[in-house]
Amino acid sequence: MSLCLDRLSVDIAGRRIVTGIDLAVGDREFAGLVGPNGSGKSTILKAIYRVHQPSAGRVLLDGADLLALRPKDAARRIAVVTQESTSEFDFTVREMVMIGRIPHKHSFDRDTETDRAIVDHSIERVGCEALARRRFNTLSGGEKQLVLIARALAQEADHLILDEPTNHLDIHHQVEILEIVAGLRVTVLAALHDLSLAALFCHTIHVLSAGQIVTAGPPGAVLTPETIRHAYGADVLVIDHPDTGTPHLIPRRSNRKDPPCTSTTTPGQEPGDAPGAPR
Amino acid sequence: MREDDERAVPAKPAPAAASPGPVAARWRDRTPLAIVLFACAALLVVAMTLGVGIGSVPLSPVAVWHVVAGGLAGHPENSVAGIIVWQIRLPRVLLAAVVGAALTTAGSVVQVLVRNALADPFLLGVSSGASVGATAVLLLGVFASLGVWAISVGSVLGALAAMMAVFLVSRSGPGLAPTQLILCGVVLSALFESVTSYLIFRGNPQATQSVLFWLLGSFGLASWNQLPIPAAALAAAMVYLMAQGRTLNALAMGAEPAASLGVDVRRLRRNLFVVTSLMAGVAVAVSGVIGFVGLVVPHIVRLMVGSDHRRVLPTGVLIGASFMVVGDLLARTIVAPQEMPIGVITAFIGAPTLIVLIRRRPYLYGATQ
Numbered sequence: 342m343s344l345c346l347d348r349l350s351v352d353i354a355g356r357r358i359v360t361g362i363d364l365a366v367g368d369r370e371f372a373g374l375v376g377p378n379g380s381g382k383s384t385i386l387k388a389i390y391r392v393h394q395p396s397a398g399r400v401l402l403d404g405a406d407l408l409a410l411r412p413k414d415a416a417r418r419i420a421v422v423t424q425e426s427t428s429e430f431d432f433t434v435r436e437m438v439m440i441g442r443i444p445h446k447h448s449f450d451r452d453t454e455t456d457r458a459i460v461d462h463s464i465e466r467v468g469c470e471a472l473a474r475r476r477f478n479t480l481s482g483g484e485k486q487l488v489l490i491a492r493a494l495a496q497e498a499d500h501l502i503l504d505e506p507t508n509h510l511d512i513h514h515q516v517e518i519l520e521i522v523a524g525l526r527v528t529v530l531a532a533l534h535d536l537s538l539a540a541l542f543c544h545t546i547h548v549l550s551a552g553q554i555v556t557a558g559p560p561g562a563v564l565t566p567e568t569i570r571h572a573y574g575a576d577v578l579v580i581d582h583p584d585t586g587t588p589h590l591i592p593r594r595s596n597r598k599d600p601p602c603t604s605t606t607t608p609g610q611e612p613g614d615a616p617g618a619p620r
Numbered sequence: 621m622r623e624d625d626e627r628a629v630p631a632k633p634a635p636a637a638a639s640p641g642p643v644a645a646r647w648r649d650r651t652p653l654a655i656v657l658f659a660c661a662a663l664l665v666v667a668m669t670l671g672v673g674i675g676s677v678p679l680s681p682v683a684v685w686h687v688v689a690g691g692l693a694g695h696p697e698n699s700v701a702g703i704i705v706w707q708i709r710l711p712r713v714l715l716a717a718v719v720g721a722a723l724t725t726a727g728s729v730v731q732v733l734v735r736n737a738l739a740d741p742f743l744l745g746v747s748s749g750a751s752v753g754a755t756a757v758l759l760l761g762v763f764a765s766l767g768v769w770a771i772s773v774g775s776v777l778g779a780l781a782a783m784m785a786v787f788l789v790s791r792s793g794p795g796l797a798p799t800q801l802i803l804c805g806v807v808l809s810a811l812f813e814s815v816t817s818y819l820i821f822r823g824n825p826q827a828t829q830s831v832l833f834w835l836l837g838s839f840g841l842a843s844w845n846q847l848p849i850p851a852a853a854l855a856a857a858m859v860y861l862m863a864q865g866r867t868l869n870a871l872a873m874g875a876e877p878a879a880s881l882g883v884d885v886r887r888l889r890r891n892l893f894v895v896t897s898l899m900a901g902v903a904v905a906v907s908g909v910i911g912f913v914g915l916v917v918p919h920i921v922r923l924m925v926g927s928d929h930r931r932v933l934p935t936g937v938l939i940g941a942s943f944m945v946v947g948d949l950l951a952r953t954i955v956a957p958q959e960m961p962i963g964v965i966t967a968f969i970g971a972p973t974l975i976v977l978i979r980r981r982p983y984l985y986g987a988t989q
Binding site for chain 2: 387390391392411412413414415416417419420421423429430431432433435436440441442443444446448449473474496502
């Protein structure tokens with residue numbers, strides 16, 4: 342159970358978005374993909390789950406070419422959780438999770454007892470038993486995300502891709518979701534925004550900037566002020582997490598001499614911008 | 621059939637701990653499909669019996685079924701009742717049922733294809749293309765040699781041309797993406813409608829009246845030999861769509877989640893586009909442009925059985941058929957001995973129904989965000 346990107350490049354509408362990505366996630370490893378907005382995190386993930394076609398390079402699953410598999414066979418190996426908005430359609434939580442069984446079903450197959458057991462078990466694993474009969478559209482953001490993870494579990498894949506699964510969630514749900522994912526004993530590649538949170542859960546972190554991997558390794562080695570300045574153009578303090586010793590990043594204000602109430606900004610460093618984004 | 625009401629109440633999400641109900645008490649969250657289908661089939665039988673029985677010569681249900689049984693056995697009665705039922709009313713009611721089912725099915729699928737609750741089968745240009753064809757037949761005498769089939773042939777050709785145009789224009793990029801499809805459909809529809817308007821503007825007033833009547837839809841010209849093609853189209857489409865029931869659910873989640881579930885989105889969208897356009901095109905060819913059925917009935921069906929398309933599609937066939945049979949019955953009885961265009965009736969029933977539905981389920985229509 343390993344996932345490997347081999348010199349992967351992706352073009353969208355004639356523009357190169359990511360270039361020569363080499364990345365390996367070992368058996369049951371939790372790998373984080375971090376980088377500023379627009380650095381290409383989602384693009385890489387979408388090339389893995391076939392929304393984008395790579396213009397060069399390969400995606401290898403246990404050494405075999407993933408993109409050569411039939412889509413259905415690929416979906417039995419890799420499940421995906423994205424940020425999903427509400428749908429115009431009215432599905433209950435159980436129906437939503439049952440959708441995860443699609444890669445295992447033929448055209449006219451009915452839902453079997455096995456399917457139902459898998460769906461119920463998946464819902465239990467994310468602790469959403471109480472929501473099973475609710476309508477998906479009536480759930481809160483955190484609850485929806487848990488249900489989508491349950492749907493991925495019902496897919497029974499041994500690899501899991503997460504695209505910013507904790508965005509817009511409160512701190513309780515952020516930790517809860519990553520804790521559940523870390524406890525799944527599957528191979529995980531997750532694009533994450535919160536670096537301290539990534540450090541808390543990931544075995545390995547790959548830092549992406551302007552479409553290229555700038556560094557990769559254990560959180561303690563990778564998340565340094567220098568790397569963050571290089572990749573994000575942001576100044577941070579890094580301290581050790583008192584519980585785990587993993588790096589914890591503390592943002593610093595940009596170097597300005599004026600008191601905060603005046604509106605002059607240092608040239609070239611607008612605090613609201615994402616300075617590391619590709620030009 | 622409204623068993624799910626008590627769970628629809630919380631418009632705002634309650635915290636997980638306060639959610640009602642133990643798990644695993646009962647797996648089924650919804651009424652079993654067999655019961656729903658049985659009830660809907662009974663409704664359709666009642667609607668069709670009334671549709672055949674009511675008219676200038678009223679017939680009792682017993683008389684109706686007596687004639688139908690005789691006709692099915694191969695020897696239709698030669699009595700007045702026999703001729704009215706077998707030659708006039710039954711083919712008309714059956715055609716209305718088939719067209720209602722086809723438009724509902726096409727509407728349900730187009731709403732998934734463009735992921736938009738406002739979509740209807742005519743969104744993608746089929747009806748406006750068919751209108752050009754039918755108008756050309758009625759006003760310019762195109763295909764006059766084909767006699768009674770001229771309008772059907774003209775509108776089918778118009779529908780196919782429109783379908784091809786929308787398909788080719790919206791094929792670029794990821795291919796038939798929702799916004800692309802909607803925009804191309806709306807823009808090309810406007811173009812075709814202007815062609816129809818031009819033809820009407822150039823045509824003579826009497827012919828213009830018949831164009832207007834056709835545009836609003838009617839089953840007044842129904843006959844047995846009009847039935848096989850729409851019925852076969854509906855049956856073939858249903859077989860394909862039922863095979864895609866699960867993947868339709870995945871596509872309802874959006875293109876990317878569907879792709880991650882192993883669905884070949886590009887191919888699925890192409891097939892759905894062709895299937896729904898053909899179904900809508902054939903329906904328009906035999907009955908004109910009957911609005912609102914393909915928009916409203918899919919919503920009614922989803923409120924009854926949820927959004928799982930393995931439930932929505934078969935229920936939709938029965939409800940759509942019943943809706944159209946009742947609509948046609950009203951169209952020919954309300955102002956008897958004259959006939960109202962059925963499009964007037966469907967909009968009159970459909971618009972208030974949809975408004976009530978939207979008000980009852982605010983969260984489904986984005987009103988709680």
